[in-house]
Amino acid sequence: MSQVNYTNQNGKLMSDQPKNTTPSSLSDVASKRAESKVAGTQPLGTGLEARGVHAWFDKHHALEDVSLDFSAGTVTALIGPSGCGKSTFIRTLNRMHEFIPHTSMAGQVLLDGKDIYESGIDVTKIRLQIGMVFQKPNPFPSMTIGENVLSGLKLAQLKVDNQEDLLEECLTRAGLWTEVKDRLGAHAGGLSGGQQQRLCIARALAVKPKVLLMDEPCSALDPGSTLRIEETISQLSKSMTIVIVTHNMQQAARVSDYTAFFLSDGGPGQMIEVGPTNEIFSRPRDERTENYVTGRFG
Amino acid sequence: MTTSTVQKMRPWAATPKDRFITGLSVFISAALSVLIVAATPMKGKLAYFGLFFLAWFIVDSIFVARRGGAKGVRDGLAAKVTLLGGIIVCMVVFSILWATISRGLKGLNLEFFTSNMRNASLFDPIGKGGILHAILGTLMLITIAVVISVPMGILTALYLTEIKGKAAPLIQFLVQAMSGVPSVVAGLFIYAAIILNTPLRSSAFLGGLALTILMVPTVTRTAQEVLNLVPRDLREAGLAMGATQWKTVALVVVPAARSGLITATILGVARIAGETAPLLFTVGVFDSYNFNPFKGDQGTIPTVVWRGLLGGTPESIQRAWSAILVLLIVVLIMFVAARTLGSRSSKN
Numbered sequence: 001m002s003q004v005n006y007t008n009q010n011g012k013l014m015s016d017q018p019k020n021t022t023p024s025s026l027s028d029v030a031s032k033r034a035e036s037k038v039a040g041t042q043p044l045g046t047g048l049e050a051r052g053v054h055a056w057f058d059k060h061h062a063l064e065d066v067s068l069d070f071s072a073g074t075v076t077a078l079i080g081p082s083g084c085g086k087s088t089f090i091r092t093l094n095r096m097h098e099f100i101p102h103t104s105m106a107g108q109v110l111l112d113g114k115d116i117y118e119s120g121i122d123v124t125k126i127r128l129q130i131g132m133v134f135q136k137p138n139p140f141p142s143m144t145i146g147e148n149v150l151s152g153l154k155l156a157q158l159k160v161d162n163q164e165d166l167l168e169e170c171l172t173r174a175g176l177w178t179e180v181k182d183r184l185g186a187h188a189g190g191l192s193g194g195q196q197q198r199l200c201i202a203r204a205l206a207v208k209p210k211v212l213l214m215d216e217p218c219s220a221l222d223p224g225s226t227l228r229i230e231e232t233i234s235q236l237s238k239s240m241t242i243v244i245v246t247h248n249m250q251q252a253a254r255v256s257d258y259t260a261f262f263l264s265d266g267g268p269g270q271m272i273e274v275g276p277t278n279e280i281f282s283r284p285r286d287e288r289t290e291n292y293v294t295g296r297f298g
Numbered sequence: 299m300t301t302s303t304v305q306k307m308r309p310w311a312a313t314p315k316d317r318f319i320t321g322l323s324v325f326i327s328a329a330l331s332v333l334i335v336a337a338t339p340m341k342g343k344l345a346y347f348g349l350f351f352l353a354w355f356i357v358d359s360i361f362v363a364r365r366g367g368a369k370g371v372r373d374g375l376a377a378k379v380t381l382l383g384g385i386i387v388c389m390v391v392f393s394i395l396w397a398t399i400s401r402g403l404k405g406l407n408l409e410f411f412t413s414n415m416r417n418a419s420l421f422d423p424i425g426k427g428g429i430l431h432a433i434l435g436t437l438m439l440i441t442i443a444v445v446i447s448v449p450m451g452i453l454t455a456l457y458l459t460e461i462k463g464k465a466a467p468l469i470q471f472l473v474q475a476m477s478g479v480p481s482v483v484a485g486l487f488i489y490a491a492i493i494l495n496t497p498l499r500s501s502a503f504l505g506g507l508a509l510t511i512l513m514v515p516t517v518t519r520t521a522q523e524v525l526n527l528v529p530r531d532l533r534e535a536g537l538a539m540g541a542t543q544w545k546t547v548a549l550v551v552v553p554a555a556r557s558g559l560i561t562a563t564i565l566g567v568a569r570i571a572g573e574t575a576p577l578l579f580t581v582g583v584f585d586s587y588n589f590n591p592f593k594g595d596q597g598t599i600p601t602v603v604w605r606g607l608l609g610g611t612p613e614s615i616q617r618a619w620s621a622i623l624v625l626l627i628v629v630l631i632m633f634v635a636a637r638t639l640g641s642r643s644s645k646n
Contacts, residue, residue, distance in 0.1 A: 128540030153540030
């Protein structure tokens with residue numbers, strides 16, 4: 001993992017395995033995750049970088065000065081209590097923030113070194129490269145399962161030679177192929193919540209994004225479906241950069257390489273600390289992080 | 299099998315005693331209303347109806363008060379008032395339907411559907427002459443109005459819900475004001491604006507324009523409500539995949555709202571199908587076929603009804619009732635067709 005760089009408040013490289021940690025279940029899980037990750041990780045381009053990002057809703061300052069690096073091929077979990085700006089932050093990363101009326105932002109978000117907020121940039125191309133999975137499964141109700149997966153091609157007006165191959169590939173990567181291969185023509189509304197969410201992941205994958213943003217993708221799902229989605233995330237992280245917002249700290253420990261802790265003390269939300277997931281859960285540097293991950297508040 | 303030994307029960311259901319009391323209060327109220335009608339100069343079905351409810355309100359409240367107290371009486375009264383409202387509405391609807399069907403059926407025969415009134419006068423017996431010309435005329439008018447006002451109404455609704463531009467509040471206000479325009483004014487407007495100022499004379503097309511004025515606000519407001527029901531999530535899902543707003547609306551939002559948009563169209567047609575006043579200035583009346591929508595007066599079902607009732611002879615009044623029944627049937631067929639078409643294509 002030494003190829004992974006990210007900025008945090010100390011500006012220090014934090015990729016070493018923790019050595020003298022008090023054993024706790026969360027950090028154990030996170031360590032296992034970290035060990036399994038090291039073997040397969042390959043560098044995949046330069047990833048996504050947020051620099052000094054602020055966000056406002058009208059006059060309400062929701063997010064203050066967040067700088068975070070999401071290196072290619074890593075999974076970063078954003079944790080923190082409700083209202084701390086995690087979702088707002090993730091929405092600034094693919095320019096979805098601006099769809100809410102009367103919002104503003106400051107700072108830079110660099111994709112492969114290029115600012116996605118640069119004037120004159122084609123926003124649709126940005127969102128094509130930075131896909132998003134939402135909190136509630138939202139398959140398009142008027143389309144079949146197959147049409148849902150391939151809907152991005154029509155929506156973004158892309159041409160693909162072999163749609164059937166793409167369909168199978170995306171559904172396989174989302175871990176849904178075996179369950180739906182015989183009913184691709186059926187309506188998406190007939191799937192279970194967990195299947196619908198994996199369908200939404202497959203749909204997001206079909207336009208080949210470099211980065212996938214997931215805003216609490218499992219919060220509406222049962223534990224079994226959550227497990228399947230987490231397996232999917234592990235598979236996907238071999239080939240893309242993933243940022244996941246979660247309220248479930250076990251989930252953050254299970255799926256992520258890095259964890260960033262957000263907190264609002266009544267004012268704008270801030271990023272308190274970022275580091276390798278096993279360190280955040282075993283020896284956080286900030287007391288507030290420790291209080292949160294050990295369940296003393298939040 | 300433990301399940302077979304357990305008896306299903308409904309402890310919350312009314313006991314025989316409860317049911318007896320309910321029946322008793324209805325019976326007492328009915329008896330009271332009969333007695334009062336007999337003892338006083340009040341007469342007629344309406345007196346029975348009104349007195350029965352008044353008596354029932356009081357009698358049942360007394361029974362309820364014994365168990366539920368003042369709270370129970372208030373609760374029961376509120377339930378009875380809503381029930382009364384529902385019954386009155388149903389009575390109105392069913393008596394209109396009953397009057398139309400019972401009087402209209404007598405005049406229906408093959409000739410009525412297959413011929414026109416060119417060679418038949420108002421005084422000719424039923425069986426001579428028909429209203430096919432008016433059926434075709436009404437269908438032509440509805441088609442013209444739908445073709446113009448459905449795209450117009452849905453596009454306006456899309457502007458109001460999706461684009462939410464600077465003009466949205468003004469347009470919203472105008473749409474609301476337009477839905478209050480009396481239908482005769484719509485006809486007069488077309489008459490004053492077009493017939494008086496251009497060489498165009500009354501035709502199905504101008505009638506369609508007058509009906510459009512009435513139909514657009516209905517379609518717009520219904521479509522707007524339906525589009526607002528499409529979850530924000532779906533729009534964002536489309537946009538997050540790199541779609542433009544136009545693509546998202548065309549491929550995601552409108553298909554998701556499809557059956558609601560069909561309902562908007564149906565409500566719009568229902569609004570205009572029976573309009574008579576605006577047609578008098580813009581379409582005129584005609585007793586035979588006119589297949590040119592842009593030239594010449596046109597026969598329509600509402601004007602046939604209007605003239606039939608004015609004719610005053612038993613035959614012409616009979617024709618008017620039958621024509622009303624035909625209008626109801628035509629509109630019903632259109633509704634069913636739109637519903638089945640809409641649901642079929644959204645399932646496949």
